[in-house]
Amino acid sequence: MNLLRFAYDNLTRRPARTTLTMTAISLGIAAIVALTAIAWGFEASWQKANDARGTDLIVTRLASENTMPSPFIAEKVRPALVNLPHVRQVVGLLSEMLTVSYDAPPMFVFGWEFNSYLWEHLQLLEGRWPESRNEPVIVIGTLAAELLHKKTGDMIEIEGVEMPVVGIFQSSALVENGALILTLQLVQQITDKTGKVNVLNLQLDSSASDSDIANIKQQVRDTLPGYTAITSGELVSQNAVVRISKAMSNATILIASLVGALVVFNTMLMSISERTREIGLLLALGWHPRTVIKLIVSESAMLTFAGGIIGIILGVLLTRGLEHIELMRGKIDAVFSFPFLLGVLALSIVLGIFGGLYPAIKAARTRPSQALRQE
Amino acid sequence: MLRTHNLALHFDEGRTKALDGVDIEIFEGEFVAITGPSGCGKSSLLNLIGTLDNPTKGELFFCNQPYSALQDLSEFRREQIGFVFQSFHLIPTLTTLGNVLVPTIGRSSDHNAIDRASDLLKLMGLESRLNHFPGQLSGGERQRVAIARALINDPAFILADEPTGSLDSTNATHVLDVIANMRLKKSLTIVMVTHDPVVAAKADREICMCDGKVISGSRRNP
Numbered sequence: 001m002n003l004l005r006f007a008y009d010n011l012t013r014r015p016a017r018t019t020l021t022m023t024a025i026s027l028g029i030a031a032i033v034a035l036t037a038i039a040w041g042f043e044a045s046w047q048k049a050n051d052a053r054g055t056d057l058i059v060t061r062l063a064s065e066n067t068m069p070s071p072f073i074a075e076k077v078r079p080a081l082v083n084l085p086h087v088r089q090v091v092g093l094l095s096e097m098l099t100v101s102y103d104a105p106p107m108f109v110f111g112w113e114f115n116s117y118l119w120e121h122l123q124l125l126e127g128r129w130p131e132s133r134n135e136p137v138i139v140i141g142t143l144a145a146e147l148l149h150k151k152t153g154d155m156i157e158i159e160g161v162e163m164p165v166v167g168i169f170q171s172s173a174l175v176e177n178g179a180l181i182l183t184l185q186l187v188q189q190i191t192d193k194t195g196k197v198n199v200l201n202l203q204l205d206s207s208a209s210d211s212d213i214a215n216i217k218q219q220v221r222d223t224l225p226g227y228t229a230i231t232s233g234e235l236v237s238q239n240a241v242v243r244i245s246k247a248m249s250n251a252t253i254l255i256a257s258l259v260g261a262l263v264v265f266n267t268m269l270m271s272i273s274e275r276t277r278e279i280g281l282l283l284a285l286g287w288h289p290r291t292v293i294k295l296i297v298s299e300s301a302m303l304t305f306a307g308g309i310i311g312i313i314l315g316v317l318l319t320r321g322l323e324h325i326e327l328m329r330g331k332i333d334a335v336f337s338f339p340f341l342l343g344v345l346a347l348s349i350v351l352g353i354f355g356g357l358y359p360a361i362k363a364a365r366t367r368p369s370q371a372l373r374q375e
Numbered sequence: 376m377l378r379t380h381n382l383a384l385h386f387d388e389g390r391t392k393a394l395d396g397v398d399i400e401i402f403e404g405e406f407v408a409i410t411g412p413s414g415c416g417k418s419s420l421l422n423l424i425g426t427l428d429n430p431t432k433g434e435l436f437f438c439n440q441p442y443s444a445l446q447d448l449s450e451f452r453r454e455q456i457g458f459v460f461q462s463f464h465l466i467p468t469l470t471t472l473g474n475v476l477v478p479t480i481g482r483s484s485d486h487n488a489i490d491r492a493s494d495l496l497k498l499m500g501l502e503s504r505l506n507h508f509p510g511q512l513s514g515g516e517r518q519r520v521a522i523a524r525a526l527i528n529d530p531a532f533i534l535a536d537e538p539t540g541s542l543d544s545t546n547a548t549h550v551l552d553v554i555a556n557m558r559l560k561k562s563l564t565i566v567m568v569t570h571d572p573v574v575a576a577k578a579d580r581e582i583c584m585c586d587g588k589v590i591s592g593s594r595r596n597p
C-alpha cells in the first residue's frame with residue numbers, strides 16, 4: 001500500500017466530482033495548447049516563408065505597426081542599398097490581404113519583382129510562370145487553388161481586374177501555398193500603389209558574415225532616416241498579428257492557470273472538509289502531518305496531471321480542427337513541439353501542487369480529537 | 376509505565392471541565408477498564424493518553440518521561456499506541472488488508488508490512504476476508520480489522536473507546552476474546568473505556584470516573 005495508490009483511490013471514490021474538476025482543468029489546458037501552438041505556428045510559418053525565399057535582410061518603414069509594413073516608394077530607397085557591400089540583389093515586394101472570391105476568406109496577394117530571386121524557391125506543379133513584368137496573369141499556390149476551386153486557365157478577379165491563372169505552384173511555406181502571386185508592377189497597378197513596395201528584400205553574397213549584416217543594418221539606420229533593415233526573424237516577431245497572437249496566448253496561459261489552480265483549490269477544500277474525520281483518524285494512527293500534506297497534494301497533482309493529458313489531446317484536436325475551417329486555412333500552421341507539450345504537462349502538475357497546498361496544510365492541522373468526535 | 380499528574384482538560388474557556396485533576400497510574404501489561412456515566416470524561420482521558428489532545432493543566436508520563444518532552448507526537452502514536460474506536464473508523468474505499476496497512480502508508484522503509492498485516496488478520500480469523508471492503512463485513516469482523524490495524528506497528532498500548540459498544544453480545548464476546556488473546560501474545564497494556572459491567576469485570580482493574588474526577592481504582596491494589 002503506498003501513498004499514491006491511496007491518493008488515487010480517494011479520487012475515484014467521488015467519480016462525478018473528479019471528472020468535473022478534470023474537465024475544467026483539461027479545457028483550460030486545451031485553450032493554452034491551442035492558442036500557444038497557433039501563435040508560435042504563425043510566427044514559424046512567416047519565418048519559413050522568408051527563409052525559403054533566401055532573403056537575408058528586409059528593409060521596411062520604421063515603426064510600421066500594421067499587419068503589413070506600410071508601403072513606400074521603392075526608388076527613394078533602392079539607390080542607397082544597391083551599393084552597400086555584399087548586397088547582391090534588392091528586390092521589391094508588395095503584399096496585400098484581399099477578398100478574391102465571395103465564397104472564400106480574404107487571401108494574401110503578393111506582388112514579386114519579375115525575374116528576381118524570390119521566384120526561385122517555388123516549385124511549379126502545372127502551367128507556367130508570368131513571362132514579362134506586366135503580363136496580366138496570376139500564379140497560385142496549391143492551397144489557394146483548392147480554396148478558390150481554380151485550375152490553370154480559369155479566371156480570377158482582383159480589385160475589378162480579371163486575369164487568368166497560368167500556373168499552380170508549391171512552396172515549403174504554408175503562407176505562400178495559400179497565396180496568389182503576381183508581378184510587382186501588376187499589383188502596384190491594381191491597388192493604385194504605383195512605384196510602391198512594403199518591403200525591399202536584400203539578398204547578400206555568400207561571403208557576408210554576421211558582422212557584415214550588422215554593418216549593413218547600421219548603415220541603413222544612418223543613411224535612411226525612417227527606415228530599418230532587419231532580419232526576417234525580427235520582422236516576423238515585430239509583426240502586429242504575431243505580437244497580438246502571442247499576447248493572447250500569454251494571457252490565456254495566465255488566466256487558464258489561475259482558473260485551473262482555483263478549481264483544484266476549491267475541489268480539494270471540499271474534499272478535505274468531507275473527510276475531516278478520516279484525516280483525524282490518519283493522524284491518530286500515527287501519520288505525520290507531512291504525510292497528510294503529501295497525500296492531499298498528490299491527489300490534486302494527479303487530478304491536474306490527468307486533466308493536463310486530456311487537455312493536451314483536446315488542444316491538439318482543437319487546433320487541427322481550426323486549421324480546417326475555411327476562414328483559417330493557410331493562415332495557421334500550428335507547432336506542437338515535444339518540449340512545449342512537456343512544459344504544458346509540467347504546468348498542469350504545478351497548478352495541482354499550488355491549488356492543493358493550502359487545503360493540504362489545512363488538513364494537516366486537523367485536531368484529531370475533534371475530528372474523531374464528528375459523526 | 377503510564378502516570379498522570381493532576382490532569383485537567385477544560386473546554387469553552389473553563390466552563391466545561393471534561394477532566395478535573397486526574398491522577399492515575401497504569402502498569403505494563405495491565406488491562407484497565409475505565410467506567411462511569413456518559414459525559415464524565417472517559418474519552419477525554421483516553422485522548423490525552425493517546426496524545427490526540429493537549430491537557431489544559433497537569434502532565435502525563437510515559438516510562439517516567441513527561442509527554443511535554445516528546446519531540447514527535449506522530450512518531451509516539453505510531454510506535455507506542457494502537458487505537459480502537461466504537462464506530463470502527465475503517466476507510467470504506469480500502470479492503471481489509473488495505474485498512475490494516477493504513478498506519479504504514481508513507482513509510483517506504485517498511486518492507487514486510489504486508490506479511491505482518493496478513494499474519495495479524497489470520498490471528499483475527501479473517502484470512503478469508505482480506506480483499507473484502509468494510510461494507511461487506513459484519514460489525515464484529517470490522518472491529519477485528521480495526522484491532523489488526525491497531526497492532527500493525529507493535530504498540531505498547533491499546534487504547535480502546537467502547538470497542539464493543541456497537542456490537543451484539545456474541546460479537547462483543549468474540550472481540551473481547553481476541554483482545555485478551557492478543558494481550559497475552561504481545562504483552563500489551565490495555566486501557567478500555569466501557570459502559571458494560573460484564574466487560575469491566577474482565578479487566579484487572581476498574582477506574583471509575585464521575586464529573587471529570589476519578590472516584591475509585593486510580594492505583595493498583597497492593
Ligand SMILES: Nc1ncnc2c1ncn2[C@@H]1O[C@H](COP(=O)(O)OP(=O)(O)OP(=O)(O)O)[C@@H](O)[C@H]1O
Nearest residue numbers: 386387391392393412413414415416417418419420
Ligand atoms: N470539543 C468539545 N467542546 C466542548 N465540550 C466538550 C468537547 N469535547 C468534550 N466535551 C465535553 O467534555 C465532557 C466529557 O466528554 P467525554 O467525551 O470525555 O465524555 P465520555 O465520558 O466519553 O462520555 P460518553 O460515555 O458519552 O462517551 C462532556 O461534558 C462533553 O460535553
Ligand SMILES: [Mg+2]
Nearest residue numbers: 417418419536
Ligand atoms: Mg466517550
